[in-house]
Amino acid sequence: MAERAALEELVKLQGERVRGLKQQKASAELIEEEVGKLLKLKAQLGPDESKQKFVLKTPKGTRDYSPRQMAVREKVFDVIIRCFKRHGAEVIDTPVFELKETLTGKYGEDSKLIYDLKDQGGELLSLRYDLTVPFARYLAMNKLTNIKRYHIAKVYRRDNPAMTRGRYREFYQCDFDIAGNFDPMIPDAECLKIMCEILSSLQIGDFLVKVNDRRILDGMFAICGVSDSKFRTICSSVDKLDKVSWEEVKNEMVGEKGLAPEVADRIGDYVQQHGGVSLVEQLLQDPKLSQNKQALEGLGDLKLLFEYLTLFGIDDKISFDLSLARGLDYYTGVIYEAVLLQTPAQAGEEPLGVGSVAAGGRYDGLVGMFDPKGRKVPCVGLSIGVERIFSIVEQRLEALEEKVRTTETQVLVASAQKKLLEERLKLVSELWDAGIKAELLYKKNPKLLNQLQYCEEAGIPLVAIIGEQELKDGVIKLRSVTSREEVNVRREDLVEEIKRRTGQPLCIC
Amino acid sequence: MPLLGLLPRRAWAALLSQLLRPPCASCTGAVRCQSQGTRDLSPQHMVVREKILDLVISCFKRHGAKGMDTPAFELKETLTEKYGEDSGLMYDLKDQGGELLSLRYDLTVPFARYLAMNKVKKMKRYHVGKVWRRESPSIVQGRYREFCQCDFDIAGQFDPMIPDAECLKIMCEILSGLQLGDFLIKVNDRRIVDGMFAACGVPESKFRAICSSIDKLDKMAWKDVRHEMVAKKGLAPEVADRIGDYVQCHGGVSLVEQMFQDPRLSQNKQALEGLEDLKLLFEYLTLFGIAEKISFDLSLARGLDYYTGVIYEAVLLQTPTQAGEEPLNVGSVAAGGRYDGLVGMFDPKGHKVPCVGLSIGVERIFYIVEQRMKTKGEKVRTTETQVFVATPQKNFLQERLKLITELWDAGIKAEMLYKNNPKLLTQLHYCESTGIPLVVIIGEQELKEGIIKIRSVASREEVAIKRENLVAEIQKRLSES
Numbered sequence: 001m002a003e004r005a006a007l008e009e010l011v012k013l014q015g016e017r018v019r020g021l022k023q024q025k026a027s028a029e030l031i032e033e034e035v036g037k038l039l040k041l042k043a044q045l046g047p048d049e050s051k052q053k054f055v056l057k058t059p060k061g062t063r064d065y066s067p068r069q070m071a072v073r074e075k076v077f078d079v080i081i082r083c084f085k086r087h088g089a090e091v092i093d094t095p096v097f098e099l100k101e102t103l104t105g106k107y108g109e110d111s112k113l114i115y116d117l118k119d120q121g122g123e124l125l126s127l128r129y130d131l132t133v134p135f136a137r138y139l140a141m142n143k144l145t146n147i148k149r150y151h152i153a154k155v156y157r158r159d160n161p162a163m164t165r166g167r168y169r170e171f172y173q174c175d176f177d178i179a180g181n182f183d184p185m186i187p188d189a190e191c192l193k194i195m196c197e198i199l200s201s202l203q204i205g206d207f208l209v210k211v212n213d214r215r216i217l218d219g220m221f222a223i224c225g226v227s228d229s230k231f232r233t234i235c236s237s238v239d240k241l242d243k244v245s246w247e248e249v250k251n252e253m254v255g256e257k258g259l260a261p262e263v264a265d266r267i268g269d270y271v272q273q274h275g276g277v278s279l280v281e282q283l284l285q286d287p288k289l290s291q292n293k294q295a296l297e298g299l300g301d302l303k304l305l306f307e308y309l310t311l312f313g314i315d316d317k318i319s320f321d322l323s324l325a326r327g328l329d330y331y332t333g334v335i336y337e338a339v340l341l342q343t344p345a346q347a348g349e350e351p352l353g354v355g356s357v358a359a360g361g362r363y364d365g366l367v368g369m370f371d372p373k374g375r376k377v378p379c380v381g382l383s384i385g386v387e388r389i390f391s392i393v394e395q396r397l398e399a400l401e402e403k404v405r406t407t408e409t410q411v412l413v414a415s416a417q418k419k420l421l422e423e424r425l426k427l428v429s430e431l432w433d434a435g436i437k438a439e440l441l442y443k444k445n446p447k448l449l450n451q452l453q454y455c456e457e458a459g460i461p462l463v464a465i466i467g468e469q470e471l472k473d474g475v476i477k478l479r480s481v482t483s484r485e486e487v488n489v490r491r492e493d494l495v496e497e498i499k500r501r502t503g504q505p506l507c508i509c
Numbered sequence: 510m511p512l513l514g515l516l517p518r519r520a521w522a523a524l525l526s527q528l529l530r531p532p533c534a535s536c537t538g539a540v541r542c543q544s545q546g547t548r549d550l551s552p553q554h555m556v557v558r559e560k561i562l563d564l565v566i567s568c569f570k571r572h573g574a575k576g577m578d579t580p581a582f583e584l585k586e587t588l589t590e591k592y593g594e595d596s597g598l599m600y601d602l603k604d605q606g607g608e609l610l611s612l613r614y615d616l617t618v619p620f621a622r623y624l625a626m627n628k629v630k631k632m633k634r635y636h637v638g639k640v641w642r643r644e645s646p647s648i649v650q651g652r653y654r655e656f657c658q659c660d661f662d663i664a665g666q667f668d669p670m671i672p673d674a675e676c677l678k679i680m681c682e683i684l685s686g687l688q689l690g691d692f693l694i695k696v697n698d699r700r701i702v703d704g705m706f707a708a709c710g711v712p713e714s715k716f717r718a719i720c721s722s723i724d725k726l727d728k729m730a731w732k733d734v735r736h737e738m739v740a741k742k743g744l745a746p747e748v749a750d751r752i753g754d755y756v757q758c759h760g761g762v763s764l765v766e767q768m769f770q771d772p773r774l775s776q777n778k779q780a781l782e783g784l785e786d787l788k789l790l791f792e793y794l795t796l797f798g799i800a801e802k803i804s805f806d807l808s809l810a811r812g813l814d815y816y817t818g819v820i821y822e823a824v825l826l827q828t829p830t831q832a833g834e835e836p837l838n839v840g841s842v843a844a845g846g847r848y849d850g851l852v853g854m855f856d857p858k859g860h861k862v863p864c865v866g867l868s869i870g871v872e873r874i875f876y877i878v879e880q881r882m883k884t885k886g887e888k889v890r891t892t893e894t895q896v897f898v899a900t901p902q903k904n905f906l907q908e909r910l911k912l913i914t915e916l917w918d919a920g921i922k923a924e925m926l927y928k929n930n931p932k933l934l935t936q937l938h939y940c941e942s943t944g945i946p947l948v949v950i951i952g953e954q955e956l957k958e959g960i961i962k963i964r965s966v967a968s969r970e971e972v973a974i975k976r977e978n979l980v981a982e983i984q985k986r987l988s989e990s
Contacts, residue, residue: 028718036712039714058626059584064578065578065579067577070577074576085892085922086917087917088893089892095549096639097655098543117600117603122643123545137542137543141543158607170582183929186906189910197917311911312914407574429796435571437572437573438571439572439573442668
């Protein structure tokens with residue numbers, strides 16, 4: 001024991017010596033000599049047990065995506081991207097980190113959740129918190145005045161993760177935004193149309209899109225008697241109405257945030273209302289609200305919006321909801337949030353948590369914050385909360401016991417006898433060169449049964465079996481894994497036959 | 510700004526690059542708007558990137574690989590001491606009271622961590638993702654601090670050299686498919702390198718240092734490398750000369766045979782193992798039809814510490830400079846090798862999982878393709894819109910909204926201008942500038958007659974279609990083109 005301790009001490013000292021030499025920029029030769037000594041000492045010590053004590057894990061709030069999860073993710077992204085492209089969006093990408101100053105002051109209370117990079121002597125950097133601020137920075141930087149773009153990428157928030165409910169510290173966002181000065185509410189309506197198309201195509205159940213407007217909220221607070229200084233904080237209380245009851249929200253506003261009870265009651269009269277365009281009409285007649293210029297602007301825009309949504313065929317999915325008061329500071333006009341409607345739990349299925357799966361709104365002032373002359377570029381957009389959707393889709397597949405293939409392999413090249421590796425290598429190469437997705441086992445002499453089992457586990461539909469007799473006859477045995485039917489195909493016809501069976505075009509385009 | 514005058518070519522190209530970059534609105538000289546060594550990818554860049562990544566991923570899938578992903582950062586202790594001399598180039602996250610984290614430096618160490626963590630013994634996987642390195646960015650060479658890697662790896666205990674050969678087959682398929690011109694894959698083996706050093710008399714403590722000198726032979730002349738080894742790394746001159754005899758050799762399988770007969774190497778057990786494996790490898794590569802693209806090159810000595818067996822690197826062969834084209838020297842475009850000891854470093858019991866893999870240097874490939882497009886003045890479409898919904902009259906917004914909904918609901922990619930009363934000419938110009946092939950026009954006349962006009966943007970031919978047949982007619986036209 002003492003010997004080991006002594007050795008460890010020597011290793012430590014030698015390590016320090018080496019570090020010191022490197023810092024002093026001593027000659028490479030000298031450093032090497034000392035490193036050599038260090039390595040010899042370490043070798044004497046044997047395997048470093050302290051190294052094996054660390055826990056193998058991903059950082060808190062993050063996770064790997066297994067092949068199965070990747071397959072689900074790919075399916076979901078496919079639906080989303082197809083929809084974005086259908087609406088004529090271009091795609092961009094931005095770096096994972098921004099200058100710290102770019103992100104500062106854009107997220108209000110949430111700014112403390114930003115991941116900073118260590119000051120390593122260069123610029124101060126932070127990991128992006130969303131895709132909207134980088135977008136605004138991109139627009140200002142490139143002096144763009146109009147663009148319709150989507151961006152799918154991971155963002156980072158040092159939140160309290162709730163991984164079972166799909167809340168992580170690293171998670172994907174799928175954003176679609178329209179920047180530019182256009183005739184009112186047309187782009188806004190298209191954003192809602194896109195949200196509906198995506199949520200319908202994903203087949204994750206019935207959903208509802210709540211819509212409100214920042215100006216209506218602010219106007220409503222004003223006429224109810226909320227002081228300017230309390231606006232944002234009352235906003236975030238009201239925002240909790242989708243999760244907690246009105247009683248609790250009222251208690252928070254009065255008890256914790258110092259709001260007068262009668263003011264809270266007035267707010268309560270409004271925020272518990274939701275409906276279709278008729279509610280918009282009703283509020284336009286509201287004696288108090290109609291006196292407020294801001295609220296009237298918002299109501300006017302919502303009325304126009306509902307007209308367009310009707311033409312888009314989605315008005316039945318939209319609800320004007322006065323309790324919608326989304327967290328982020330930069331919204332200036334219409335705001336919206338899509339929620340899945342609770343389905344009664346089916347046998348064996350966990351009741352899926354309520355929560356938004358998509359959201360967005362209009363933010364006309366953000367780009368101006370990056371432009372040196374303060375030039376504004378109005379923007380409206382949406383963000384799909386895919387992490388929640390991934391878990392829902394995964395759960396659904398598990399409940400249905402649907403098998404998700406993690407590879408797309410169409411053919412396994414197998415051999416029936418020993419010493420046929422060469423032939424397998426030649427054949428699989430032919431298939432790859434013809435664009436066919438094929439595999440072989442990395443064994444010189446695999447058993448046929450093992451090869452067939454591999455196909456069954458991986459879901460590979462066809463096997464091309466090479467046998468001594470068949471080689472002599474110039475044929476390959478093509479076997480369907482599910483039906484177990486086998487047929488001899490001439491070597492020169494094999495590629496065509498496989499393509500025919502797998503529905504592939506005959507030319508590689 | 511460097512002094513103008515006799516600048517080396519790289520500097521001219523760097524200057525040109527800066528001039529061609531779009532001006533930065535909020536950059537007032539002192540204030541940077543974007544982190545050094547990183548860049549946004551505009552829609553034009555993304556189209557090129559997506560095409561290339563599509564090709565790479567199709568190839569990986571064709572070989573039966575499963576996709577996977579890992580977080581952008583790992584626990585600092587996971588990444589520590591895996592990268593040898595390059596460790597100083599890692600981005601650390603600030604200590605904000607939680608775990609100590611660093612941005613991932615490559616996709617291989619996270620893969621090894623994944624295998625150990627999930628006790629996976631066999632896996633064939635691909636991973637496309639960004640990695641981060643605090644290097645000196647060099648925009649000319651397409652080297653950024655944030656860049657994309659495309660990795661393919663086969664983990665597991667298998668019969669020798671079959672997976673290794675498949676990796677090389679994949680590299681060839683990808684590089685051929687990208688049509689970047691002729692390429693060559695250099696192959697060597699860590700055991701041959703180590704055995705050769707030992708046989709030449711290099712002291713063990715100098716192995717890694719001499720290795721990194723030898724690795725520079727693709728950029729520097731032998732005499733300069735020899736000078737570095739002798740003068741800066743303290744290698745005896747006669748040892749350096751012995752090394753020189755070997756590292757200037759490259760060839761096909763016949764060179765492997767030749768080395769078997771080499772008096773010094775054949776005495777070295779390690780080198781013999783390496784040579785045996787290379788011989789077998791060449792057999793398989795011949796069956797795969799790619800032997801003529803592979804060169805056994807004794808000067809190949811790649812940087813990373815964790816390779817244990819075969820190593821390879823693909824380079825594009827210099828095409829003679831065409832008029833106006835910069836000779837593109839981007840170094841290797843793909844590389845990889847066998848690394849049998851890495852997973853064991855993560856396993857508490859040290860259980861090994863042998864691995865072999867490759868990484869496609871897509872950033873360099875993007876750079877080459879983008880340069881070529883710039884030279885040819887090629888422009889690409891950045892949207893896939895098929896149909897534009899237009900009107901020649903005022904007060905037709907509602908009709909356009911109804912019509913476009915019909916198209917979207919039928920899965921057709923369609924756009925319209927966000928204007929209540931756009932001019933027809935403006936709408937047609939929009940189609941031309943964005944490459945939209947078809948326009949559907951609705952106006953008072955059409956509404957009365959219950960028809961829609963379909964116009965081909967290229968030919969300007971117009972034809973009237975009954976409203977109810979519109980979707981079918983458009984789908985027919987789109988499938989024909």
